[in-house]
Amino acid sequence: MDYENSMRLEIPSKSENEAFARAVVGAFASQLDPTVEEISDVRTAVSEAVTNSIIHGYENTHGMILIEASIKNNLLKVEVTDKGKGIEDITAARQPLFTTKPELERSGMGFTVMETLMDSVDVFSEPGKGTRVVMTKKFNSIA
Amino acid sequence: MDYENSMRLEIPSKSENEAFARAVVGAFASQLDPTVEEISDVRTAVSEAVTNSIIHGYENTHGMILIEASIKNNLLKVEVTDKGKGIEDITAARQPLFTTKPELERSGMGFTVMETLMDSVDVFSEPGKGTRVVMTKKFNSIA
Amino acid sequence: MQLNLKTINKTLIVSAFGEIDHHTSEEVRDKIDRYIDASSARNIIFDFTGVSFMDSAGIGVIIGRYKKISPLGGKFAVTGANAQVKRIIEISGILKIARYYDNVDIALSNM
Amino acid sequence: MQLNLKTINKTLIVSAFGEIDHHTSEEVRDKIDRYIDASSARNIIFDFTGVSFMDSAGIGVIIGRYKKISPLGGKFAVTGANAQVKRIIEISGILKIARYYDNVDIALSNM
Numbered sequence: 001m002d003y004e005n006s007m008r009l010e011i012p013s014k015s016e017n018e019a020f021a022r023a024v025v026g027a028f029a030s031q032l033d034p035t036v037e038e039i040s041d042v043r044t045a046v047s048e049a050v051t052n053s054i055i056h057g058y059e060n061t062h063g064m065i066l067i068e069a070s071i072k073n074n075l076l077k078v079e080v081t082d083k084g085k086g087i088e089d090i091t092a093a094r095q096p097l098f099t100t101k102p103e104l105e106r107s108g109m110g111f112t113v114m115e116t117l118m119d120s121v122d123v124f125s126e127p128g129k130g131t132r133v134v135m136t137k138k139f140n141s142i143a
Numbered sequence: 144m145d146y147e148n149s150m151r152l153e154i155p156s157k158s159e160n161e162a163f164a165r166a167v168v169g170a171f172a173s174q175l176d177p178t179v180e181e182i183s184d185v186r187t188a189v190s191e192a193v194t195n196s197i198i199h200g201y202e203n204t205h206g207m208i209l210i211e212a213s214i215k216n217n218l219l220k221v222e223v224t225d226k227g228k229g230i231e232d233i234t235a236a237r238q239p240l241f242t243t244k245p246e247l248e249r250s251g252m253g254f255t256v257m258e259t260l261m262d263s264v265d266v267f268s269e270p271g272k273g274t275r276v277v278m279t280k281k282f283n284s285i286a
Numbered sequence: 287m288q289l290n291l292k293t294i295n296k297t298l299i300v301s302a303f304g305e306i307d308h309h310t311s312e313e314v315r316d317k318i319d320r321y322i323d324a325s326s327a328r329n330i331i332f333d334f335t336g337v338s339f340m341d342s343a344g345i346g347v348i349i350g351r352y353k354k355i356s357p358l359g360g361k362f363a364v365t366g367a368n369a370q371v372k373r374i375i376e377i378s379g380i381l382k383i384a385r386y387y388d389n390v391d392i393a394l395s396n397m
Numbered sequence: 398m399q400l401n402l403k404t405i406n407k408t409l410i411v412s413a414f415g416e417i418d419h420h421t422s423e424e425v426r427d428k429i430d431r432y433i434d435a436s437s438a439r440n441i442i443f444d445f446t447g448v449s450f451m452d453s454a455g456i457g458v459i460i461g462r463y464k465k466i467s468p469l470g471g472k473f474a475v476t477g478a479n480a481q482v483k484r485i486i487e488i489s490g491i492l493k494i495a496r497y498y499d500n501v502d503i504a505l506s507n508m
């Protein structure tokens with residue numbers, strides 16, 4: 001039987017919304033009857049992507065972040081989109097330890113964390129236009 | 144000091160999203176450092192409004208529900224909007240025990256619950272166009 | 287939605303677990319009605335000890351079951367509600383048709 | 398973000414409570430740095446027993462403190478992480494610069 005659901009959340013780029021964003025996607029994913037670990041992985045990956053939009057995309061100025069999630073059977077897709085400054089070199093940005101904000105003590109591990117915890121991570125970005133991170137994860141709890 | 148935040152959530156009119164919608168607004172309201180009772184009140188009111196959009200607005204057909212919430216200092220505003228069938232007589236609809244779906248064992252207490260638990264409830268509706276319920280609640284936990 | 291149903295002295299004790307809303311209420315209703323039809327229960331105790339959340343959909347379920355058993359002269363009680371559920375029960379006026387008891391044992395001794 | 402800081406035998410024990418992300422990390426960082434500057438601590442134990450969630454912002458905090466104390470020859474340990482926090486610690490490669498111990502007592506006896 002095919003099961004489908006979706007959500008679309010818009011929030012302002014405030015750092016207190018990092019916790020809110022991961023809570024929302026975690027609650028959405030809970031329909032998949034996930035294990036604690038699966039939910040943790042999704043919450044962590046969302047936290048990384050949303051934080052990046054706040055710090056790097058909007059550089060702590062005001063902007064909106066769009067978080068879309070959809071479920072198709074046991075596959076979760078999460079997209080985090082900002083209209084911020086964008087990424088010059090996506091391949092470089094995805095390298096472990098690469099960061100353009102060392103002064104903020106960023107570890108450069110955000111993309112690495114997303115890639116490790118999710119099954120796929122795609123990054124679409126254009127300097128001056130914004131960034132979209134598309135992540136998927138297959139949940140094993142329901143077949 | 145002025146504190147502001149907002150969120151905008153769109154979900155399809157599926158009954159399993161009733162629990163998700165109240166969880167999201169509950170998580171959003173938790174910034175207000177609420178009491179357990181304040182959070183319960185908001186969760187319950189959101190559950191009523193979203194359920195009404197699903198059952199009465201879209202009559203269990205497919206449609207989108209928009210849930211907007213904003214915080215200004217200690218005031219929470221929640222708006223639930225559907226593009227469903229609308230309400231002919233809003234005054235009648237708000238009466239306790241009034242329901243157009245007795246066959247679904249609706250108690251007709253939805254609006255009464257919202258009015259009791261929130262500080263204000265405004266209903267805007269046009270037959271054939273849709274319904275918007277606007278609710279506010281002042282949280283006492285932060286001054 | 288987990289539901290435990292058992293009969294003691296012609297009183298059906300319904301113990302629900304989880305959240306009762308429109309989404310879960312249909313299953314609750316169907317299970318109770320099938321049980322009532324197959325049993326000799328006359329009275330009903332709704333035990334909410336395991337219910338973390340209920341909205342007016344739950345009220346509809348309670349009133350519906352009341353309508354089903356009251357013609358046969360059955361008694362009706364609710365027990366074990368947390369603060370949120372109690373609030374809904376109070377707002378709904380259900381306490382005009384059902385008595386509230388702290389727990390199932392006290393309710394049973396009043397049936 | 399609640400933080401408990403204490404020094405035992407020149408080892409600073411940082412016990413954090415709650416969720417460590419970009420939003421909360423600044424406060425964590427500032428509190429630790431002020432404490433280090435005012436104390437005679439040489440080593441640091443990060444105790445995560447009270448931390449329910451951490452993302453890579455927490456890694457930044459740990460590495461930053463490591464850079465602060467390592468020139469003085471200090472030792473570095475992390476303890477008490479739940480499964481989610483442990484995952485982040487593993488992914489980050491932090492275990493190349495810090496040892497992991499199950500609890501603070503064991504960590505202390507290895508400082």
Ligand SMILES: Nc1ncnc2c1ncn2[C@@H]1O[C@H](COP(=O)(O)OP(=O)(O)O)[C@@H](O)[C@H]1O
Binds near residue numbers: 048056086099108
């Ligand atoms: N949403 C975004 N907008 C603009 N730049 C971004 C965005 N996300 C990531 N980046 C860039 O990619 C780099 C690496 O990101 P990441 O691996 O998450 O590490 P960190 O956030 O610790 O810097 C960032 O330093 C930044 O330059």
Ligand SMILES: Nc1ncnc2c1ncn2[C@@H]1O[C@H](COP(=O)(O)OP(=O)(O)O)[C@@H](O)[C@H]1O
Binds near residue numbers: 225236237242
């Ligand atoms: N979103 C909506 N769209 C259309 N009609 C609605 C909507 N919300 C409420 N109504 C109408 O108002 C009536 C009363 O609503 P309510 O007090 O919540 O009771 P109930 O949902 O139990 O019927 C409903 O029976 C319905 O006719």
